[in-house]
Amino acid sequence: MNVALEGEIVRRLKPVFGYLHRNHEKIGENATYLSSMPYTDRLDYFCSMTNNWAYALSVEKLAGIEVPERAEYLRVILAELTRLQNHASLLGFLLNDMGAWGTPLMYAFREREKILDLFESLSGSRMMCDYMRFGGCRCDTPPGWMEYARKLVDAFPRFIEELEKLVVGNEVVIARTQNVGKLSAELAINAGITGPMLRACGVNYDLRKVDGYGFYPRFKFRIPLGEHGDTYDRLMMRVLEMRESVVILKQAFEQIQDGPIMNPKVKIRAFRPPVGEAYGRIEAPKGELGFYLISDGGTNPYRYRVRPPSFINLTVLEDLNLNPHPY
Amino acid sequence: MIGTGILKGMAVTARNFVGSYFEKDRLITVQYPEERSPLPENYRNFPFLPYDGDDPHAGLRCVACKICEKECPPQCIYIVKSEDKKPDYMGKPQFYPKVFDIDISVCMSCQICVEVCPFEAIKMDKVFELSRRERFDALLLRKSDLAKSNEYYHSICPTDAAGVDAKLAGAVAAAAKKKAAAAAATPPGAGSTSAAGGALPTAASA
Amino acid sequence: MEALEQVKSRIEAAVPGVKIDIVQNPGPANQPSLLIDNEHAPAIAQFLRDDPALRFDFCSNVTGVDWLDRTVKKTVKVKKSIDGEEKEVTETTEEHFPGYLEAVYHLYSMTQKHGPVVIRMRTPNRADGARLPSLTPIWRSAELQEREIFDLYGIRFEGHPDLRRILMWDEFVDHPMRKDYREPDDYEYEPTPHDDVLERTKQHYPARPQLDGAEEITATDLH
Numbered sequence: 215m216n217v218a219l220e221g222e223i224v225r226r227l228k229p230v231f232g233y234l235h236r237n238h239e240k241i242g243e244n245a246t247y248l249s250s251m252p253y254t255d256r257l258d259y260f261c262s263m264t265n266n267w268a269y270a271l272s273v274e275k276l277a278g279i280e281v282p283e284r285a286e287y288l289r290v291i292l293a294e295l296t297r298l299q300n301h302a303s304l305l306g307f308l309l310n311d312m313g314a315w316g317t318p319l320m321y322a323f324r325e326r327e328k329i330l331d332l333f334e335s336l337s338g339s340r341m342m343c344d345y346m347r348f349g350g351c352r353c354d355t356p357p358g359w360m361e362y363a364r365k366l367v368d369a370f371p372r373f374i375e376e377l378e379k380l381v382v383g384n385e386v387v388i389a390r391t392q393n394v395g396k397l398s399a400e401l402a403i404n405a406g407i408t409g410p411m412l413r414a415c416g417v418n419y420d421l422r423k424v425d426g427y428g429f430y431p432r433f434k435f436r437i438p439l440g441e442h443g444d445t446y447d448r449l450m451m452r453v454l455e456m457r458e459s460v461v462i463l464k465q466a467f468e469q470i471q472d473g474p475i476m477n478p479k480v481k482i483r484a485f486r487p488p489v490g491e492a493y494g495r496i497e498a499p500k501g502e503l504g505f506y507l508i509s510d511g512g513t514n515p516y517r518y519r520v521r522p523p524s525f526i527n528l529t530v531l532e533d534l535n536l537n538p539h540p541y
Numbered sequence: 542m543i544g545t546g547i548l549k550g551m552a553v554t555a556r557n558f559v560g561s562y563f564e565k566d567r568l569i570t571v572q573y574p575e576e577r578s579p580l581p582e583n584y585r586n587f588p589f590l591p592y593d594g595d596d597p598h599a600g601l602r603c604v605a606c607k608i609c610e611k612e613c614p615p616q617c618i619y620i621v622k623s624e625d626k627k628p629d630y631m632g633k634p635q636f637y638p639k640v641f642d643i644d645i646s647v648c649m650s651c652q653i654c655v656e657v658c659p660f661e662a663i664k665m666d667k668v669f670e671l672s673r674r675e676r677f678d679a680l681l682l683r684k685s686d687l688a689k690s691n692e693y694y695h696s697i698c699p700t701d702a703a704g705v706d707a708k709l710a711g712a713v714a715a716a717a718k719k720k721a722a723a724a725a726a727t728p729p730g731a732g733s734t735s736a737a738g739g740a741l742p743t744a745a746s747a
Numbered sequence: 748m749e750a751l752e753q754v755k756s757r758i759e760a761a762v763p764g765v766k767i768d769i770v771q772n773p774g775p776a777n778q779p780s781l782l783i784d785n786e787h788a789p790a791i792a793q794f795l796r797d798d799p800a801l802r803f804d805f806c807s808n809v810t811g812v813d814w815l816d817r818t819v820k821k822t823v824k825v826k827k828s829i830d831g832e833e834k835e836v837t838e839t840t841e842e843h844f845p846g847y848l849e850a851v852y853h854l855y856s857m858t859q860k861h862g863p864v865v866i867r868m869r870t871p872n873r874a875d876g877a878r879l880p881s882l883t884p885i886w887r888s889a890e891l892q893e894r895e896i897f898d899l900y901g902i903r904f905e906g907h908p909d910l911r912r913i914l915m916w917d918e919f920v921d922h923p924m925r926k927d928y929r930e931p932d933d934y935e936y937e938p939t940p941h942d943d944v945l946e947r948t949k950q951h952y953p954a955r956p957q958l959d960g961a962e963e964i965t966a967t968d969l970h
Contacts, residue, residue: 231891231913231914232912232913232914232915232916235914235915237899237914237923237924239899239924240923240924245614246611246612248612248653248657249612249613249614249653250614251651251653252614252649252651252653253614275775275776276774276775276776277774277775278774278775278776317554321557324567324568324569327569327570328569331581334581334583334584335581335582335583335584336583337583338581338583338584338585338652338665339584339585339650342649342650342651344651344652344653352656353583356581356582356583369566376553376556376557379549379550379552379553380549380550380553380554382546383545383546383549384546384547384549384550385543385544385546385547386547387546388546401887403804403805403857404804404886404887404888405887405888405890406805406806406807406886406887406888406889407888408807417857419805419857419860424860482656482657483608483612483657483659487774488773488774488775489773489774490772490773490774490775490776491772491774491776491778492774492776492778493776493778493808493853493863493865495807495808502807504807504808504853506808506810506851506853508812509774516812517810517812519808519810521807521808521810521853525891526888526891526892528891529887529888529890529891530887
């Protein structure tokens, strides 16, 4: 970041990007459709399951592939588990940066580790899951997985409550987050802010409700909304969303049935979708994650575009920092 | 009153600190390398080539079709096809890989090679303590490093290995049945030609 | 939401002199898009954003696409009379389509919760510095994404407040996402190069000595 400061007050801020740029899109255009799947894990290693889902969803749209019921339920379960661990770690990192040091972060990582154990026993890898496929998921759950997951989700609210106790009434957190980094709803919409950051401004826009992809319309859950659009609201948005994720997960465990996990019509080798283009998007934990694909009928996509949530959320970084400071 | 929020937080940390001595849920780490948590059966790390029987060359299932080389996302597999052929598990003469290298400094353990392989010839290993002092040749696994026995595969992934064995045995049985049916259908005079197109009967046990 | 034809006719009524085509999408996704003319693009975008029935206030995805020049060969059988005799002759006609760079915008409405409407703009050619009007004044979400297109495809967006390279460094000359981009030969050295990577490696690096007994190097040797 190039920052002009006056004391501790930011007068100007220009983010400088590109230090981690590896031209993922070029790699995607030079790889087959299937080969891009493990690369999507690496877009955001906290949320590899949702990245997989967004890519799988786009290819399914592009090629018109149906997904079996059990696979859809598993996708919802995995996406919500991802949301839990992403939001928990985010709160931990925020408190870490605020001076609480590693303690809350380690609590968050402890809970995350349990979820990653689930991912590992299911997909073989903690973070680079590479689990979803066009037309379903790669393999079925190992025996005992669902019971372990159910137990974990039942025990998770205790952790959310503890985290809330650490955050909610804490005077330091309140002083350093309330009225800081305020964002108006108009600017948030215009600047394409998505995810919890948008909802903290009070805009009711969650793709799980709006697009109703996957089996989300089958679940009863609420969308938490903020009021002030400041850092405190954004922080609380994560706590509340974790609670809703637990609600969704409990329903999904009730509803999931045995069945096939992969659409048998889908070819794995030399997969060629018909000519056309598709844009698929999901509500990833960090915001709207979209994949825009153009197929020319070959084994590689002609154009492979990732619409990243965090990169676009950073559009307003300067505006957030320039707003009147409480001191 | 100011400070109550911080005190509440302190109570949480105290509960976590004390709890870590009594509750397994509050302390999930183990003291590696003295202690190790068991690996789940699905755990995967770097591919290997299982072979049947005792001879890594004769029992290797790979037929050098190069599908995995093409599909490998980071392009870490390098295969050179042989000029001659050797019998596979069905006894059918097939090409084999003269060179089969996997560069594990590039490999990202995504197991796409396992998924696309039509011959059950490449599987995921479970070794992870692979640090080396040298970055290039020590991390380039040759065919001799990659070939591991089917028993080893059974020891790391019993369920999958049993499934693969059943599938291959089924294929052998189906081929034998087909051959027997073909032999029964052809008149005795023309029997000698039918063996040429089918499996070689003696090599099936190799 | 209204059908795309209806949106098209509404725009034509609202913005005089505008030229819009519908680009069909043959795939199962069935998401046709509007090809808008560059001159009226800001006015069209303004209309799409502010019209009370449409209200496309959220520009989700902005991206570039590179379409190379292409030649389509057609072989037709024609009947011709040669020396008074009628004969069937095959004639090959070549049709040349010039390439272009394209900017694609995916619009959604957060207030009406509908979408998407996909709009596209095309440059007349693939020359470096081909120009398109910027839609950042209408949707700020295009700010970083248009910079990205400028960086990776080389489309200049007129009216963009801060058009600089974003992902590549400022001294970089080419546009890496173009289809005819040639990467530099020495960018990567894989220990096991093969095929064309091997050829390039041979050109750029001397043969590496085989390190026998590499495992024997001790920690003291390294210090």
